[in-house]
Amino acid sequence: MKIAFIGLGNMGGGMAANLVKAGHDVNAFDLSAEALSRAQESGCTPFTSVREAVAGVDAVVSMLPNGKIVESVFEADVMGHAPEGSVLLDCSTIDVGTARKVTAHATTAGYAMVDAPVSGGIAAANGGTLTFMVGGTDAAFARAEPILAAMGKAVIHAGASGAGQAAKICNNMLLGASMIATCETFAMAEKLGLDLQTFFDISSKASGQNWSMTSYCPVPGVGPMTPADNAYQGGFATALMLKDLNLAMEAAHSVNADVPMGERAAELYRAFDAEGKGGLDFSAIIQSLKD
Structure with missing residues (x-):
């Protein structure tokens, strides 16, 4: 063809x-x-x-x-x-x-x-x-x-027509929110004195398991190889995640959908992008949450 x-x-x-x-x-x-x-x-x-x-x-x-x-x-x-x-x-x-x-x-x-x-x-x-x-x-x-x-x-x-785009922005709103939850959880676990590999071993096999943790862990040296192991280079850029979240917010408002977690994820990624971090992988937001 x-x-x-x-x-x-x-x-x-x-x-x-x-x-x-x-x-x-x-x-x-x-x-x-x-x-x-x-x-x-x-x-x-x-x-x-x-x-x-x-x-x-x-x-x-x-x-x-x-x-x-x-x-x-x-x-x-x-x-x-x-x-x-x-x-x-x-x-x-x-x-x-x-x-x-x-x-x-x-x-x-x-x-x-x-x-x-x-x-x-x-x-x-x-x-x-x-x-x-x-x-x-x-x-x-x-x-x-x-x-x-x-x-x-x-x-x-x-x-x-349009259903592919609807599915994509719904999926990525879920991904953005779940990555933030994963990042803040690892940050809290560290402050509580937990070994992060041990916490990964536990949570990845428990009810907290999610794709952002097990397939795309935001912590260097924990879980499979991810952009976190390459100084958050490559992968899916923060600026692109923010683009998708903005599209999701536009779509949510157009149908009067209540998306408080999506809105908060968009706010946090917007702030992270404004810090000049738009080129880093979206999992790099753990840096902001740890600070």
Whole structure:
């Protein structure tokens, strides 16, 4: 299959490379010459414009920073330039309203489209083990699924257009709040004189067990290897967690959902980001909680 991949950042670069490994012919576009060069090294064909990249393809995959850019790229450079009838897959994390709006316009223009945000981070993007939460019609999902499967370990149809984005922001609100609870618990355990490895051994097998502790422990040298063991470099940046929490708050307010834990998580990550820590992994917030 001939696929255009738009957006080759920390996540998109690995995802495009995995499409090549799966045997697809991948046209790549990014504003960064360095990102394009890496994509070319991984087997992609680089292009210097979106319109050139999408010409003659069977599918277009995007991984872009925000909803405004997604809307602009698809409205101006994909629709009307990619062949009518091709399938469009937006893997960015954006607001539900924009996802539905872009999909509606794509459908009117003769395309099938899904919103398919991801969970798993940079390592999963490189390793092809992402989880995709997909919104769209049954027919669009059926066309998108094999493409997504080449980049992930799980592809789940969440529902109609926008449902993928809804699932992603709900999941990440839960992740943000649970990471803060995990961090403050380790900080308190240390102040109470508990050995942190011993506490991990106990809690990871007790009712306090959660993914933020057992798979992504925020304490260096405890549990499996995580960004905490690399000075909180790599992983999922605080600035990206804050972006997702802001999207979650916007969505919560739009449907009058009561999310006090989500709101508090957003406040704490906003403050941590304001300290200049936006580039650190989101588990680094334990530094602020310990202080």
